[in-house]
Amino acid sequence: MPPTPCALCKTNRALIVRPKDHSKLCKACFIQVFETEIHHTITANKLFHRGEKIAMGASGGKDSTVLASVLKTLNERHDYGVELILLSIDEGIKGYRDDSLETVKRNAQQYKMPLTILGYDELYGWTMDQVVEQVGKKGNCTYCGVFRRQALDRGAARLGVKHVVTGHNADDIAETVLMNLLRGDLPRLSRTTSIVTSTPSAASSDPKSHTNIKRSKPLKYAYEKEIVLYAHHKSLDYFSTECIYSPEAFRGSARALIKNLERVRPSAILDVVRSGEDMAKLVPGSDDSCGGNCANGAPAAEEEEGGCGSSNGRTAGGEMANMEQQLAQNELATENGLEVEITAGAISGQSHSSGTTPLRNREKKTKNKSEAVASRKPPKQVMGKCSRCGYLSSQEVCKACVLLEGLNKNRPKNAIQVGYEAQDTDNADSMATATSRLRNVQIQAD
Amino acid sequence: MSEEKRKDAVQVTVEFSGGLEMLFEHQRKLQISMAKKGEEVPNVAELVSHLCNDVMKDSRKDLFVLDGTVRPGILVLINDADWELEGEDQYELQEGDNILFVSTLHGG
Ligand SMILES: [Zn+2]
Ligand SMILES: [Zn+2]
Numbered sequence: 001m002p003p004t005p006c007a008l009c010k011t012n013r014a015l016i017v018r019p020k021d022h023s024k025l026c027k028a029c030f031i032q033v034f035e036t037e038i039h040h041t042i043t044a045n046k047l048f049h050r051g052e053k054i055a056m057g058a059s060g061g062k063d064s065t066v067l068a069s070v071l072k073t074l075n076e077r078h079d080y081g082v083e084l085i086l087l088s089i090d091e092g093i094k095g096y097r098d099d100s101l102e103t104v105k106r107n108a109q110q111y112k113m114p115l116t117i118l119g120y121d122e123l124y125g126w127t128m129d130q131v132v133e134q135v136g137k138k139g140n141c142t143y144c145g146v147f148r149r150q151a152l153d154r155g156a157a158r159l160g161v162k163h164v165v166t167g168h169n170a171d172d173i174a175e176t177v178l179m180n181l182l183r184g185d186l187p188r189l190s191r192t193t194s195i196v197t198s199t200p201s202a203a204s205s206d207p208k209s210h211t212n213i214k215r216s217k218p219l220k221y222a223y224e225k226e227i228v229l230y231a232h233h234k235s236l237d238y239f240s241t242e243c244i245y246s247p248e249a250f251r252g253s254a255r256a257l258i259k260n261l262e263r264v265r266p267s268a269i270l271d272v273v274r275s276g277e278d279m280a281k282l283v284p285g286s287d288d289s290c291g292g293n294c295a296n297g298a299p300a301a302e303e304e305e306g307g308c309g310s311s312n313g314r315t316a317g318g319e320m321a322n323m324e325q326q327l328a329q330n331e332l333a334t335e336n337g338l339e340v341e342i343t344a345g346a347i348s349g350q351s352h353s354s355g356t357t358p359l360r361n362r363e364k365k366t367k368n369k370s371e372a373v374a375s376r377k378p379p380k381q382v383m384g385k386c387s388r389c390g391y392l393s394s395q396e397v398c399k400a401c402v403l404l405e406g407l408n409k410n411r412p413k414n415a416i417q418v419g420y421e422a423q424d425t426d427n428a429d430s431m432a433t434a435t436s437r438l439r440n441v442q443i444q445a446d
Numbered sequence: 447m448s449e450e451k452r453k454d455a456v457q458v459t460v461e462f463s464g465g466l467e468m469l470f471e472h473q474r475k476l477q478i479s480m481a482k483k484g485e486e487v488p489n490v491a492e493l494v495s496h497l498c499n500d501v502m503k504d505s506r507k508d509l510f511v512l513d514g515t516v517r518p519g520i521l522v523l524i525n526d527a528d529w530e531l532e533g534e535d536q537y538e539l540q541e542g543d544n545i546l547f548v549s550t551l552h553g554g
Binding site: 004015017171227233240259263 | 463464465517518519521523526527530531548549551
């Protein structure tokens with residue numbers, strides 16, 4: 001094949017095919033375009049403020065390495081006036097982080113950025129090796145994952161930094177959107193798809209508290225393929241690993257699905273991200289809207305949505321239509337013998353995502369049914385704060401604090417672990433069971 | 447090796463990165479000689495099946511090849527260009543080509 005010229009400069013040989021639009025670019029133009037798009041993500045969403053100190057979660061992996069490289073470049077090119085530091089978490093697994101932390105240390109020198117490495121022992125009083133010693137190999141991934149979710153926030157709080165940026169890319173977001181959909185967990189979509197998340201505004205006034213840390217994802221719209229190609233063409237120094245504890249089977253399946261879709265239709269990844277954003281707006285309890293549930297003021301919504309019940313007056317035509325769809329869907333779900341313990345929120349999400357026409361003539365009958373379904377087991381979807389540590393949590397006490405309590409009491413097994421094991425089940429027949437069990441142990445996660 | 451510079455073979459450089467090297471005993475760079483069958487020049491598809499069947503010792507073959515082709519999520523660069531620009535697995539190997547396989551699937 002003759003060399004294809006770059007679509008932008010028309011001179012250099014094209015080396016890259018962009019997944020989002022199939023455009024063929026040369027190396028220099030690709031790097032320029034990739035950086036410019038992230039600059040637009042940052043400015044359009046007003047992610048940064050001049051004078052702000054920002055901690056970048058750094059693992060030495062491709063995403064965080066590219067994030068550090070791009071943010072450093074953009075901060076200088078566009079004079080954001082932000083102070084960038086690297087923050088790495090050491091789980092305390094002997095040998096596991098040695099190579100990746102060495103990579104982060106080299107990155108810190110290459111980018112001339114200060115680096116802080118904090119261990120699980122400093123943050124939680126337990127290294128992962130100590131956890132494994134106590135609970136055994138099976139189920140320790142639960143601890144690692146739950147602790148990891150809070151580690152950057154806790155670490156940033158220690159450093160007096162209010163803003164943490166992570167390297168989550170479009171593929172990661174799409175994967176999580178799919179997982180939430182497949183679990184019927186629409187309430188979590190909002191946090192998954194938000195480019196910025198922060199813990200409740202009623203945060204502690206303690207400056208060292210990790211309850212008011214802002215989190216953002218500047219690479220949210222960047223394809224993993226382009227992140228890897230950027231690292232390759234800029235010869236960035238990054239580290240790859242297989243998690244020594246096998247990845248969650250369900251996430252692995254979602255990942256494979258995303259990659260298969262990408263091969264057939266590369267735009268699918270960003271389409272899933274956008275769909276997730278749109279659906280999140282419709283989910284009760286999200287930042288953007290109370291959604292159909294609250295608008296109707298149905299008992300389930302009033303009980304479970306806290307303040308949302310008072311939003312009756314805000315009911316708009318669109319929300320009513322949504323409500324009708326939801327009610328119809330509720331009945332369909334019941335008739336089809338689907339999982340009856342699915343939360344009202346999850347059911348409303350299903351209806352928003354399906355394109356079905358509202359079935360008006362069934363409204364009354366289905367409403368009763370939906371109430372019956374909802375009242376059997378009140379859905380829990382309020383995001384509050386952990387009463388122990390103040391971390392964002394849908395439960396009274398967050399997962400990390402529950403796990404820590406168990407560890408500290410020398411109690412090796414607890415109910416949460418059982419829930420996580422159910423989550424790993426790939427067998428379709430047991431999905432419903434797994435979903436209902438999971439609901440009781442909702443893990444608040446990204 | 448005696449295979450080098452044979453007229454009836456094409457010699458290419460194969461590289462693995464992004465974590466893929468772990469499936470190939472941590473080798474990042476290999477010299478591979480692909481025999482020609484008469485006038486027929488070996489293509490990338492044949493190179494991939496040779497790598498999978500004869501070179502790869504790791505038993506998890508599906509982490510490299512899935513459904514007869516390179517697993518989705520693994521990028522293939524032919525002389526630094528996306529293989530989509532070169533005809534994907536039908537690209538006919540030329541002496542001295544560099545074929546890079548990069549995993550996007552591994553974590554960091
Ligand atoms: Zn160009
Ligand atoms: Zn807590």
